[in-house]
Amino acid sequence: MAQAQKITPRAKDYSEWYNDVIMQAELADYSPVRGCMVIRPHGYRIWELMQRALDDMFRATGHQNAYFPLFIPMSFLAKEAEHVEGFAKEVALVTHTRLKATGKEGAQAVAPDPESALEEPLVIRPTSETIIYAMFAKWIQSYRDLPLLMNQWCNIVRWELRTRLFLRTTEFLWQEGHTAHATEAEAEAEARQMLGVYRQFQEDWMAMPVITGRKTDSEKFAGALRTYSLEALMQDNKALQAGTSHNLGQNFARAFNVQYQTASGGLDYVWNTSWGVTTRMIGALVMTHSDDNGLVAPPKLAPVQVVIVPIWKTDEERSRVSGVGGQVKADLVNAGLRVELDLRENLKPGAKYFEWEAKGVPLRLEIGPRDVAAGQVIAARRGGGKTPATLDGIARTVTAALEEIQTALFDAAKQRREAHSIRGPTKAQFIEFMKAGGGFAYGGFCGSAACEAEIKRETAATVRVLPDPEFRSPDPARTCLWCGKPSIAEAVWAQAY
Amino acid sequence: MAQAQKITPRAKDYSEWYNDVIMQAELADYSPVRGCMVIRPHGYRIWELMQRALDDMFRATGHQNAYFPLFIPMSFLAKEAEHVEGFAKEVALVTHTRLKATGKEGAQAVAPDPESALEEPLVIRPTSETIIYAMFAKWIQSYRDLPLLMNQWCNIVRWELRTRLFLRTTEFLWQEGHTAHATEAEAEAEARQMLGVYRQFQEDWMAMPVITGRKTDSEKFAGALRTYSLEALMQDNKALQAGTSHNLGQNFARAFNVQYQTASGGLDYVWNTSWGVTTRMIGALVMTHSDDNGLVAPPKLAPVQVVIVPIWKTDEERSRVSGVGGQVKADLVNAGLRVELDLRENLKPGAKYFEWEAKGVPLRLEIGPRDVAAGQVIAARRGGGKTPATLDGIARTVTAALEEIQTALFDAAKQRREAHSIRGPTKAQFIEFMKAGGGFAYGGFCGSAACEAEIKRETAATVRVLPDPEFRSPDPARTCLWCGKPSIAEAVWAQAY
Numbered sequence: 001m002a003q004a005q006k007i008t009p010r011a012k013d014y015s016e017w018y019n020d021v022i023m024q025a026e027l028a029d030y031s032p033v034r035g036c037m038v039i040r041p042h043g044y045r046i047w048e049l050m051q052r053a054l055d056d057m058f059r060a061t062g063h064q065n066a067y068f069p070l071f072i073p074m075s076f077l078a079k080e081a082e083h084v085e086g087f088a089k090e091v092a093l094v095t096h097t098r099l100k101a102t103g104k105e106g107a108q109a110v111a112p113d114p115e116s117a118l119e120e121p122l123v124i125r126p127t128s129e130t131i132i133y134a135m136f137a138k139w140i141q142s143y144r145d146l147p148l149l150m151n152q153w154c155n156i157v158r159w160e161l162r163t164r165l166f167l168r169t170t171e172f173l174w175q176e177g178h179t180a181h182a183t184e185a186e187a188e189a190e191a192r193q194m195l196g197v198y199r200q201f202q203e204d205w206m207a208m209p210v211i212t213g214r215k216t217d218s219e220k221f222a223g224a225l226r227t228y229s230l231e232a233l234m235q236d237n238k239a240l241q242a243g244t245s246h247n248l249g250q251n252f253a254r255a256f257n258v259q260y261q262t263a264s265g266g267l268d269y270v271w272n273t274s275w276g277v278t279t280r281m282i283g284a285l286v287m288t289h290s291d292d293n294g295l296v297a298p299p300k301l302a303p304v305q306v307v308i309v310p311i312w313k314t315d316e317e318r319s320r321v322s323g324v325g326g327q328v329k330a331d332l333v334n335a336g337l338r339v340e341l342d343l344r345e346n347l348k349p350g351a352k353y354f355e356w357e358a359k360g361v362p363l364r365l366e367i368g369p370r371d372v373a374a375g376q377v378i379a380a381r382r383g384g385g386k387t388p389a390t391l392d393g394i395a396r397t398v399t400a401a402l403e404e405i406q407t408a409l410f411d412a413a414k415q416r417r418e419a420h421s422i423r424g425p426t427k428a429q430f431i432e433f434m435k436a437g438g439g440f441a442y443g444g445f446c447g448s449a450a451c452e453a454e455i456k457r458e459t460a461a462t463v464r465v466l467p468d469p470e471f472r473s474p475d476p477a478r479t480c481l482w483c484g485k486p487s488i489a490e491a492v493w494a495q496a497y
Numbered sequence: 498m499a500q501a502q503k504i505t506p507r508a509k510d511y512s513e514w515y516n517d518v519i520m521q522a523e524l525a526d527y528s529p530v531r532g533c534m535v536i537r538p539h540g541y542r543i544w545e546l547m548q549r550a551l552d553d554m555f556r557a558t559g560h561q562n563a564y565f566p567l568f569i570p571m572s573f574l575a576k577e578a579e580h581v582e583g584f585a586k587e588v589a590l591v592t593h594t595r596l597k598a599t600g601k602e603g604a605q606a607v608a609p610d611p612e613s614a615l616e617e618p619l620v621i622r623p624t625s626e627t628i629i630y631a632m633f634a635k636w637i638q639s640y641r642d643l644p645l646l647m648n649q650w651c652n653i654v655r656w657e658l659r660t661r662l663f664l665r666t667t668e669f670l671w672q673e674g675h676t677a678h679a680t681e682a683e684a685e686a687e688a689r690q691m692l693g694v695y696r697q698f699q700e701d702w703m704a705m706p707v708i709t710g711r712k713t714d715s716e717k718f719a720g721a722l723r724t725y726s727l728e729a730l731m732q733d734n735k736a737l738q739a740g741t742s743h744n745l746g747q748n749f750a751r752a753f754n755v756q757y758q759t760a761s762g763g764l765d766y767v768w769n770t771s772w773g774v775t776t777r778m779i780g781a782l783v784m785t786h787s788d789d790n791g792l793v794a795p796p797k798l799a800p801v802q803v804v805i806v807p808i809w810k811t812d813e814e815r816s817r818v819s820g821v822g823g824q825v826k827a828d829l830v831n832a833g834l835r836v837e838l839d840l841r842e843n844l845k846p847g848a849k850y851f852e853w854e855a856k857g858v859p860l861r862l863e864i865g866p867r868d869v870a871a872g873q874v875i876a877a878r879r880g881g882g883k884t885p886a887t888l889d890g891i892a893r894t895v896t897a898a899l900e901e902i903q904t905a906l907f908d909a910a911k912q913r914r915e916a917h918s919i920r921g922p923t924k925a926q927f928i929e930f931m932k933a934g935g936g937f938a939y940g941g942f943c944g945s946a947a948c949e950a951e952i953k954r955e956t957a958a959t960v961r962v963l964p965d966p967e968f969r970s971p972d973p974a975r976t977c978l979w980c981g982k983p984s985i986a987e988a989v990w991a992q993a994y
Contacts (some may be wrong), residue, residue, distance in 0.1 A: 029632065029635070029636075031565070031566050031628070031631075031632065032570060032573070032628070032631055033566045033568045033569070033570060033619065033628070035567035036567070036568060037566075038563065038564065038565050038566065038632055039563060039564040040563055041562060041647070042565050044561075044562050044563050044564055045562070046562075047564075048562065056892045063543075064538035064542075065538060065541050065545065066536060066537055066538050066541050067536040067537065067541055067670065068528070068535050069528050069533035069534075069535065070621075070652055070654065070668050071530045071533060071667075071668070072530070073529060073591075074596070074607060074608075075529060075603075075604035075605075075606075076529070077596070077607070078603070078604065078607050082598070084606075084607060086648070088596040088598075088607065089595050089596075090595070090596070091594065091595065091596055092568075092591045092592060092593075092594055092619075093592065093593040093596070093609045094589045094590060094591055094592075094621065095590065095591075095592045095593065095609065096589075096590040096592060096618070096655070097587070097588065097589055097590065097656040098586050098587070098588065099571070099574070099581070099584075099586075099588055099590070099620075099825040100585070101585075106572075106575070107575065108572075109575045109581075109616075110571060110574070110575050110581060110585065110590065111571075111618075112590045112618055120604075121593070121608075121609055122530065122589075123596075124567075124591065124621075131528070131529070131530070134526065134528075134529055134807035135526065135535055138526070139526075144843075150538070154652070155567055155651070156650065157567065159594040159595070170568075171566055171567050171568070225982065234572035284863055334570065343978070346641075354917060371914075379908075387927060423589070428887045468714065
């Protein structure tokens with residue numbers, strides 16, 4: 001294990017802080033492959049917990065998991081014009097299938113065998129609409145086959161030039177839902193439903209408040225009719241797109257000829273939706289809650305929810321505190337909690353605290369000889385605060401504390417977001433706000449792509465969403481904050497990841 | 498949903514039968530990408546159930562999941578000489594990262610952009626030893642960091658010319674365990690332990706008897722010191738390698754410089770193991786238990802364990818039988834079972850039976866109006882046999898029936914295997930056995946690669962394993978069944994997938 005190191009404070013260098021938190025918590029590491037990272041066990045456990053929770057929600061809404069090929073024939077991508085344009089600059093292409101000895105030494109010992117060149121190169125999926133809807137065309141014949149509700153958990157490759165751990169990597173992990181419906185209304189309802197599922201997950205599990213709404217045309221998915229997204233505000237006041245849900249209309253159905261016989265005997269194209277969230281959410285989680293001591297993980301997604309640290313000086317004390325520690329661990333595990341008992345001999349309690357704090361464990365239970373005598377432990381919360389807790393009923397006490405911590409994290413993140421949101425600024429205020437560090441700016445929007453482009457150029461802010469009704473200002477501006485023309489919808493602007 | 502079709506009988510065309518079972522059960526489908534298949538929801542559910550069971554076993558033996566890059570720099574593969582030789586002929590190579598418009602129409606509209614050519618091509622992982630041990634070199638400093646016990650669930654690509662659904666596909670899903678140890682003995686114990694975990698899973702969950710043992714040098718993993726494997730006998734009397742576990746020695750540690758400081762202050766290379774099982778197990782499951790009516794799934798891995806089919810003529814009857822069906826379903830779901838209640842209006846009961854049988858559901862509960870009156874259901878087992886079961890205590894009855902079915906499937910498969918095994922044949926008997934359809938032949942083996950090669954050429958049989966003690970014949974032959982020289986170990990031969 002690497003030596004524990006000091007984490008760069010947020011105030012000093014936010015970007016360094018973010019990397020330090022990830023490295024110290026052992027969530028991920030840089031790999032020898034450009035733009036690709038390794039997700040280490042502590043980080044991968046968070047992903048598994050995320051997957052479990054989301055997967056249950058997908059099943060509860062009638063979706064089934066399946067697995068489609070990693071490879072997409074190059075020509076498939078080209079079938080939907082906007083789609084190929086959107087992804088052409090970032091696809092990994094497989095062109096050969098054999099290596100050949102070169103006779104050289106070392107790293108140059110092999111090279112692609114020219115005789116193994118593929119007739120048609122294969123694209124590594126940057127998303128799977130094309131391959132999945134090609135299969136849908138085979139499976140869907142009649143209205144009885146609809147809706148078809150599928151989901152896939154897999155890896156994705158988009159060739160990125162500037163990468164950051166979790167937030168933007170050449171390869172990442174995600175789920176992509178893909179559905180087919182008989183009517184536009186059903187597809188729209190599905191796209192909205194899954195946006196709601198994501199919101200529930202991100203708020204309830206990640207303790208991360210989000211704003212939902214619709215993307216403008218310039219920010220929508222390549223090939224979609226409408227894109228909805230969830231936007232969260234990070235601690236540096238940059239927005240992070242935490243998930244998207246697309247009503248794809250009949251665009252892909254036409255490109256891949258996904259037709260069905262209607263109840264009345266006619267023939268029509270299906271309406272598709274697709275929706276996805278990625279390992280990027282781990283980066284969002286880090287930047288929503290963590291502090292200068294390292295990761296802060298919301299209890300529901302913490303790989304370790306409780307760490308028990310016995311404290312001893314003599315062997316006799318060690319035996320006593322360890323025994324009680326073991327008993328407490330058993331009680332908590334029985335209550336369904338994820339618990340570590342840290343009995344390492346070669347580390348002082350302080351060093352253990354330091355390490356488990358960096359790893360984001362929400363609650364630490366310290367047990368010294370005097371605590372054993374008093375029939376109690378000392379419960380220290382990751383966010384601060386120490387209180388004794390009696391051994392009697394410890395599982396109930398701990399469970400309640402974890403619930404409190406989960407709620408408090410959400411509340412704190414929401415307060416922070418609101419403290420960095422402005423509503424109805426003038427153009428000058430808007431420019432100043434974005435210059436001074438940014439946040440969410442709610443303002444009127446004329447709907448023109450020209451205004452959007454100009455705002456982006458001058459302030460680096462983009463329309464994150466045209467917010468859903470519940471997120472709109474009570475009294476939204478009537479004119480575009482930039483050009484002053486009548487507003488067609490309130491918009492939320494921010495600089496973004 | 499495609500029209501139900503008749504399955505080719507095994508006796509008529511085994512290979513057609515296998516494909517028919519998979520297509521009718523909707524386990525998988527052919528994809529437009531050469532050599533790649535789509536795993537459909539019913540098949541993917543089996544994989545998820547397999548994953549859950551295995552993952553629990555891996556955790557219980559101290560392993561942690563992580564995720565490593567899909568891409569491996571070409572030069573990494575070349576660092577271990579046997580390894581690159583073993584995989585050179587079957588690797589997909591990424592050489593470009595952008596598409597470019599060609600100005601042509603349709604499928605030729607785009608082509609790889611020559612300006613995006615990579616300096617060093619990337620190999621899509623055919624297995625991850627090289628990239629994982631490169632990371633181990635970074636993480637392991639001291640004996641305190643050992644053992645390091647990791648596992649990865651991921652997709653793998655090996656370019657195959659002749660593919661078969663589940664058994665051999667260009668892309669497949671698997672898990673690969675990778676560990677590092679301080680001593681050879683520990684690595685050997687780990688490799689053996691994981692072989693035991695696989696055996697337990699395949700016998701207890703898949704109801705598939707296996708023979709475990711060591712591979713000969715000609716069949717071992719490219720780069721391993723020793724390879725252990727599990728071999729099962731399919732219904733066509735061909736062997737299927739169902740999993741492998743490798744003691745990699747210090748081969749990769751030397752190639753990737755994975756060194757650690759010993760307790761006494763010295764420096765030594767670690768000892769590695771790797772072990773994997775794949776979606777191929779789904780093919781093995783199909784070929785171990787299924788029959789001419791379709792899939793037979795062992796209850797522990799059946800996506801649907803019980804299907805309830807209410808039978809009615811009138812609306813009044815429908816309401817009564819559906820009500821009881823719903824109640825039974827609730828009881829069974831409460832008992833932790835996976836249950837479907839088939840209330841489809843447009844299908845006759847017979848057609849429903851046909852469909853659920855093809856899908857391998859172990860137990861069907863039929864509920865007609867007279868059954869309701871008698872307070873019972875009719876329980877029909879997938880393997881044959883109908884008995885009434887009282888509604889009172891139905892969950893207990895069903896659970897017991899599923900356990901019986903699970904055990905009976907294992908026993909039947911084991912009996913079949915033993916009926917197609919011979920021990921101590923003469924050379925002539927061996928040749929005749931392999932010509933007559935084959936099976937497992939236990940015989941003496943001189944250990945020479947020349948004998949192995951000759952046997953393969955003349956009978957298509959290979960040494961599946963040098964069996965572990967508990968699988969050896971009570972009185973093993975003293976001489977090689979082929980050349981008559983002294984035997985160095987008993988071997989199990991078979992023609993194999």
